[in-house]
Amino acid sequence: MEITLQQIVFGVVALMMAVCSVLSVTTGRILRAATALLFVLFGTAGLYFMLGYTYLGAVQLSVYAGGIVVLYVFSILLTRSDKNMNRRIPRGRWFAATVAVVTGFFLTVFLLFTNGFALNTVPALVEQNPAGVGEALVGMDKYGFILPFEAISVLLLACMIGAIMIARKH
Amino acid sequence: MEIHVISYLILSTVMMFAGIYGFFTRRNLLAILISVELMLNATNINFAVFNRYLFPGVLEGHFFTLFGIAISAAETAVAIAIMINVYRNVRNIQTDDINEMKG
């Protein structure tokens, strides 16, 4: 049993992501949390690349890492919320939340291991052609996604208008 | 040797529960939103992984992930708009302090 390069890369990325995601919910500084989130998003994009979904990885990078995190940083700076990050929730609730989370985590992991994924179903690495993705996205045949695509477009439009309406000065 | 599917799933589980933990314990709206993003990403990874490992011939999971990203972008935009609005009104985005609209 030898360790391939891919496994090493995955191990590093996964470790970084796990650490950063824990960090992003435990750190006392909001900006650090946002930065940790950024690294998680980068790692997610890396995972997509490793899975062969290059288009998805690109979208993840541009929309999430490029767009959303910038929005976060902006709003963090706009709302000066850093100073009251240190306020803690009551101890009892924190305890309950932690217990629930830990239990849930181990339960899920237990289920994962007992659920038949043990089979080695890893396919060969196939590069997903972005042109195929585009065709499927606007395709109207059996594996076409034109309807969800349109729905999501309308949703995005509505959200944009909504966001502007909400945030604008009265 | 390839990377086992379970590795991805455990990673996404870690992210998911980290997000849940953050959602439970954070009191800052932005931090809560960050936790939500973590959870969303965890599910997105799951979609992609299942698509790739179980049904490699089709693109459902792939597109679900894509739509998930789009939805989270929309959600973030609206949430941040609301947050800024709230901040403008109460000079605060702590969940405990925003209770004027409580029934």
Next chain:
Amino acid sequence: MEYTILILLLPVLSFLVLALAGMKMSHRVAGLIGTLSLCAVTVVSYLTAYAYFAMPRQADGTFAQLMPYNFEWLPFTDALHIDMGILLDPISVMMLVVISTVSFMVHIYSFGYMKGERGFQRYYAFLSLFTFSMLGLVVATNIFQMYVFWELVGVSSYLLIGFYYTKPEAIAASKKAFIVTRFADLGFLIGILIYGYYMGTFTFDPAQEDLMQGALMLPWALGLMFVGGAGKSAMFPLHIWLPDAMEGPTPVSALIHAATMVVAGVYQVARLFPLYIAYAPETLHIVAYVGAFTAFYAASVACVQSDIKRVLAFSTISQIGFMMVALGVCTGMPSHEGGLGYMASMFHLFTHAMFKALLFLGAGCIIHAVHSNEMSAMGGLRKYMPVTHITFLIACLAISGIPPFSGFFSKDEILTACFAFSPVMGWVMTVIAGMTAFYMFRLYYGIFWGTENKALHAAHTPHESPLTMTFPLMVLAAVTCVAGFIPFGHFVTGDGLSYDIHLDSTVALTSCVVAVVAIALATFIYVRDRQPVADALARRFPRLHEAAYRRFYMDEAWLFVTKRIIFRMVSTPLAWFDRHVVDGFMNFLAWATNASAEEVQPMQSGRIQAYTVWFLCGIIVLTLLLML
């Protein structure tokens, strides 16, 4: 006979108009509305009576029972249903005439008597309500309709006794009347329920086979109903409310507590008379004994009372006792002569209503003139109030049984029936008749003879009442003079067959002599200012006098029974049980709900994060459950 519905409709309409819009009207308009509607009712009643008795008799010689209206009101089973309707038969038609006449007279009289009173419109509204209820009672087609109107009568009586609601005595009296009669009506209701259960019907003539089956229970049912009747008719020992009811306006006393409502019990017994005579003769005899004792008791109390309305009240009780006795002494064998008492009772009801209303209205004139109920404030009034004096005298002669006034004829029939039943009963009733004559003339002399109370009259000379008040007196006096000659036996008899009233010369002579002796005795004792004999008697038997004056302590006895025994032995433990066990249980429920709500309520914090924690916990539990 469809127009008979007007008899019920007009008073109820008049009540509604007066009750809803009365306060907006002037006194005159309100009074006119009430009086005119009653005038119309009287006319319709007379028409009904004329039309009814002008009908040819049936083949068996009786008058037909008519039901112009009878609709189903509350169906329980096919056989058992409560109807509302109008029943016309000799006694109900006779009662229609009595009630509408007296009520009409009282309406006219009240114009003068209640003039300027506060609540004049309310008074007329209540009078209309009462008239409606009483008329509905007598035309009831079944026992339950009778009960409904019976209670309505009780309510309107309560309202009218408590008319002067600012007077504590009036309030107490109205409450007393309501509670006592209501208490008695409980018996009535239970009787009705037993009757309905065993007879399968509420009508007055159940099917023959039901009667056979339920014959054992029928005496009990009738006895319980008689308890209700005894309450309403002020039979001993439920009579205690009637003397106090005199706190109401005097015309009300005349209408309700002398002429109409108090004879409801007599009417009830008469209505159920065929059942009594055939299936419960023993119960009927109980009625007779209760009536006789009441008559004696009330007569003896009436001899010493000083409040003129109280004297009249006890005289009413005594006379109703006479009617009950007359009903009670009937026997089934032979059916025709044995039913003499029934006829006599109804006859006496009729004549008594007229002359007792006359007495009360006359008393009202007197009270109006001297502003007092006490005999000590009166005396020598005959000069000032000639019309009242003459009419009052006529009524006194009538009630004493002096021919040719109406009371003589009806009382004579009663006494004849009593002698036919048993000589003892006959003699007892004759003696009571003599006592009646005695106390009535004691009253008469006390009011109209003797010296006037100068001190009282100095400020205010008594005067004759206005025409609105004296006119009814004259009408009623005229009726009292001639009513005895009505061939009553042709209209109302126990078995429905025509009966010729013939005076039993022995009985008539005896009762006349007794009455004359009693009047002479009263004249001897009371006609002069000073009453040495009366005072000497009172001194000789101070205990007896005091006891009679205090009505033989019946009120105290009731108070003892209710306060000491019922309240202390039954009500107090019940109240304790109610307060501590029943309420305690309820309070515990409330407390437990409250406490659990207090526990649960913080969970509803509005913190979405807390909710999601629970949400996750729920998911975990569900997952674990699924795994098991």
